[in-house]
Amino acid sequence: MGGRMSDAQYQYTLSDENLDELNTLAPQLLAKMRTMKELRDVSTDQQNLGLSAQLVIDRDTASRLGITPASLDQVLYDAFGQRQVSTMYTGLNQYFVVMEVDPKYQLSPDALNGIYIKSSTGSMVPLSDVAHYEQKRTFLQVNHQGQYPAVTLSFNLAPSVALGDAVTAIEGAKRELNMPPSISGTFQGTAQAYQDALKNEWLLVISALVAVYIVLGILYESYIHPLTILSTIPPAGVGALLALMAMGKDLSIIAIIGVILLIGIVKKNAIMMIDFALQCEREQGLPPIEAIYKSCLLRFRPIMMTTFAALFGAFPLAFGTGVGAELRQPLGISIVGGLLVSQLLTLFTTPVVYLMFDRLQWMVMKPSRIGSELEGLREAGDSTVAEAGD
Numbered sequence: 325m326g327g328r329m330s331d332a333q334y335q336y337t338l339s340d341e342n343l344d345e346l347n348t349l350a351p352q353l354l355a356k357m358r359t360m361k362e363l364r365d366v367s368t369d370q371q372n373l374g375l376s377a378q379l380v381i382d383r384d385t386a387s388r389l390g391i392t393p394a395s396l397d398q399v400l401y402d403a404f405g406q407r408q409v410s411t412m413y414t415g416l417n418q419y420f421v422v423m424e425v426d427p428k429y430q431l432s433p434d435a436l437n438g439i440y441i442k443s444s445t446g447s448m449v450p451l452s453d454v455a456h457y458e459q460k461r462t463f464l465q466v467n468h469q470g471q472y473p474a475v476t477l478s479f480n481l482a483p484s485v486a487l488g489d490a491v492t493a494i495e496g497a498k499r500e501l502n503m504p505p506s507i508s509g510t511f512q513g514t515a516q517a518y519q520d521a522l523k524n525e526w527l528l529v530i531s532a533l534v535a536v537y538i539v540l541g542i543l544y545e546s547y548i549h550p551l552t553i554l555s556t557i558p559p560a561g562v563g564a565l566l567a568l569m570a571m572g573k574d575l576s577i578i579a580i581i582g583v584i585l586l587i588g589i590v591k592k593n594a595i596m597m598i599d600f601a602l603q604c605e606r607e608q609g610l611p612p613i614e615a616i617y618k619s620c621l622l623r624f625r626p627i628m629m630t631t632f633a634a635l636f637g638a639f640p641l642a643f644g645t646g647v648g649a650e651l652r653q654p655l656g657i658s659i660v661g662g663l664l665v666s667q668l669l670t671l672f673t674t675p676v677v678y679l680m681f682d683r684l685q686w687m688v689m690k691p692s693r694i695g696s697e698l699e700g701l702r703e704a705g706d707s708t709v710a711e712a713g714d
Contacts, residue, residue: 390444560662567661582658
């Protein structure tokens with residue numbers, strides 16, 4: 325996931341327009357990450373341990389001898405740059421004449437001691453009289469992200485450590501080092517995909533709930549009773565989280581998919597009860613408390629049958645082994661835990677919520693609407709019902 329190659333599964337990239345500043349602070353964060361108990365196999369793609377020889381010119385001495393930096397550059401290019409100085413022509417071909425120092429004298433910086441430069445007086449001056457070389461570390465490779473130099477730190481997770489905990493620890497280490505604002509740190513590859521998934525997680529859950537509410541509202545022609553059905557979802561979510569904690573599993577993306585599946589599986593219990601209760605109220609004229617009581621008795625068997633069918637279907641996912649079991653287990657555990665807890669609670673809470681919302685629906689109904697209904701009953705000649713309504 326993420327399409328980025330590295331020495332480990334997850335990557336954290338530091339980028340800065342100042343290369344020296346980046347190469348100073350990136351090793352500090354690398355050393356800090358190697359001490360974290362949440363991380364393993366921490367490595368870097370920073371290659372700044374190459375050896376280079378830098379020529380330092382004594383400009384005062386060179387100027388006194390009439391040697392300019394341009395002449396120094398020309399001499400060094402003649403010796404080590406493979407300068408083309410002539411072309412030899414034959415009847416069938418042509419050959420380029422290239423001038424350079426014998427390769428056996430190019431094996432070390434000591435070859436610079438054998439280079440001579442012609443001064444303004446015409447005498448030959450050793451290069452060592454006007455310059456010296458210094459050995460220092462240099463970059464074998466400078467990586468970039470976008471337009472800026474970047475250093476990528478790769479890491480794996482310690483056993484039983486969630487990626488979210490590792491992300492929090494790395495961001496905390498960056499703050500502890502007081503890195504300047506010019507250095508930006510971002511997760512890449514799989515870690516970035518994880519962050520992007522969590523960023524939209526709450527929108528996904530809310531969208532699913534809104535879609536369910538709209539469909540149920542159209543089905544029952546009510547603004548209130550869809551909330552009764554949706555009241556069964558929080559126990560399912562709590563049950564899924566408790567089951568994951570009990571089994572030592574993280575709330576991974578696969579587990580979140582299981583929680584979303586519970587939205588569709590769990591609400592069928594309330595749909596069975598409420599749909600039958602509303603039918604009893606409309607067709608048989610039963611009061612709400614008798615309608616929901618009758619619904620609970622008659623719908624108990626199909627509710628238990630469908631719940632156990634879903635449970636037995638999720639058990640192989642939750643407790644199965646073999647290749648890919650670590651991916652399937654969070655899905656099955658979240659479904660099993662959510663179904664068990666919601667089944668134990670919603671059989672008792674759904675009737676209570678139904679009666680509470682039904683009472684609330686009448687309390688918020690406008691008096692003018694009630695009066696118009698009673699007036700309609702009087703005009704129809706049903707004075708007894710109208711008096712009872714008053």
